[in-house]
Amino acid sequence: MRFSSFAKSFFVFFAFFCAAVGSIMAADDASIELPSPDKTISVVITAAGKLKYSLCVDGKPVLSESKLGLQFRNGLTFGQNVEVVKAERKSVDSTWENLFGKRRQVRNNYNELRLILREKSTSPNLFEVVFRAFDDGVGFRYVLPKQDGLEQFVLTKELTEFAFAENYSCFVGKQDQGFQGPQEWEFKPGKLSDLKAKSIVGLPLLVQTPTAWVAVLEADLCDWSGMWLAGADDKNEIAKNGVTVGVKLAPRRDGQGLVKAQAPQASPWRTLMIGRQPGRLVESDLVANLSEPCKLKDVSWIRPGKMAWDHWWSGDVKMDTATLKQYIQLAADMGWPYQLIDWQWYGDYNKPNSDITKVNPDVDMDEVRRFAAEKGVKLWVWLYWTDVDRNDAYIKAFDLYKQWGIVGVKIDFMDRDDQEMVDWYEKITLAAAERQLMVNFHGAFKTSGFNRTYPNQITREGVLGNEYNRFSKSVTPAHKVMLPFTRYLAGPADFTPGGFLNRQPEKFKVDVKAAQTQGTRAAELALFVLYDSPICCVCDHPSHYRNQPGVDFLKVVPTVWDDTRVLEAEVGKYLVLARRSGNEWYIGALTDGNARDFEVKLNFLGEKSRKARIWKDAADSQTAPERLETEDRDVSASDILKLHLASGGGCVARIQ
8 A cells, every 4th residue: 555644834835827727727716826846837726626737838838627536436436526625735855865767866846735625526525636846847646545435445447637738749659459568669659639539558658749848657656557548539629629638547357446445545646747858858857756765774785787688589599507607707708797597497487387496407506606606797587477476486486596696586477557466566576675686577567666666676678679679670770769758758678788780770680590680889889878777688699799899888888877968869869868977977879760960068077188988880880880980089078079870870988
């Protein structure tokens, strides 16, 4: 059960009027405004009769009046006919330390409005709606206090809407399998009106308005069902009043509605990330700020880093002792702390007799562990989720893994985000934390700040990543540069970068024996800077790295950062990013199918002169994408770094 209590504090509030919705605010006294700290974002909540809200950015409407509410199995509906019992305000401006993210010191600055409401339509029940307005977005959630008739509840529908003022352009992650699936999709351009009532659209939804970019997300998803989106039912309403996008929740498997819980209970935050330029979205910590702070007393054992991966992706890999040693040696040679022992190490999986405490006879686990310890490499193991869940097998297995010195588990193929599965994630993560095991969920739903609350759940998949190169042509240069503006807004993702068989798209072939990647070698290196994943699983075969240009970069690039700054950005077309780790800066640049030139100002470096090493597309990378050039030079804050990126190309730099 998740419930957050809110301290009662008041601050002097000066009205900030949004001209576009001024008539709404003046219509009755129950319209209450909440501005962001810098007063550029304004939310107006109407709480007389039907519960609604609207949103303005820089004085211009982004969301028209949008419904709020919840519907329950017992016939009770919240949001139909409400009155305000009490309104409480507070302001927060604090910082917290994130050891596993895009910046070390995170500012958490918002204005909050907490409305205690009485629903008059069916019974005099109380509920709460809490809004927080940040300079980079808005979050709101429902809170259900414990009261007569609501000790337990079954939610059957969430009435939340996002009524966009116009039929804006957007990027949509479409889902063709209902609520089932691993949430691995491309984000396609379109119009909001393309979302139909029967659609099931995954998050995030990225919307381009004339004023700002808006990403619809959720935060602090726990003991609730995952949020999806669908279009409006009334086509005439679309034509007259913009486009309304509604919320859908994944249904429970036991037939108990969408959410079955006990009060007090709080929903996840429905989140609107806002940036005037798309790069501001990439820099945002909004999802993390809206999530519950870390609940683990000690996180010193949670250590980010890169890992080698003995996976079917990188070749005709066998599951035996010799193969595992080969990858452990790769990790040792590269200075990576981890090696992942992937599927079939315990034999058959996802079968009634599968046993995650037994070892495939072809694997001498004692020898593998001895060799890894000798090389200074820690081990992770892969598990199929049903084998973990069956008869609570994880309890005995996790105890055994701790005895073995295993440091992490990769759990796969859940392919759902209904409430029962969301709760299962938390149960497994807590059990792993008790044994000091990190967790990487694959076949997973997108993250929503859970990694702040339980940082041992250090990354997860939920992304159409490099795995797809084994059987698909969908991981294009355009797709790869789209992800930082879409999936990665939700949080870390295990894309598994590092494919060194680089091909331009017209030469790319699906090869089941040795997977290729689309784009240049320098572009593949750039993924290590552009993508957030504290544990970074590096995908290719040891033989593909040996004596290859760019492999030296994989030895030094970090996986977590002290600062992140976007230098150049256009959604789905290009991104240039600077990241700081300690006293070093890293630059990553990536482009789609078009060659591009950039002039990157280095004014973030400070006063001292520095040494830079640059890995960039070679003059012939357009036809020989595995080639790259390196350059060593002195740089200072007054310099401009001129970069040329080939089609599907990239660039990285390390500045010491």
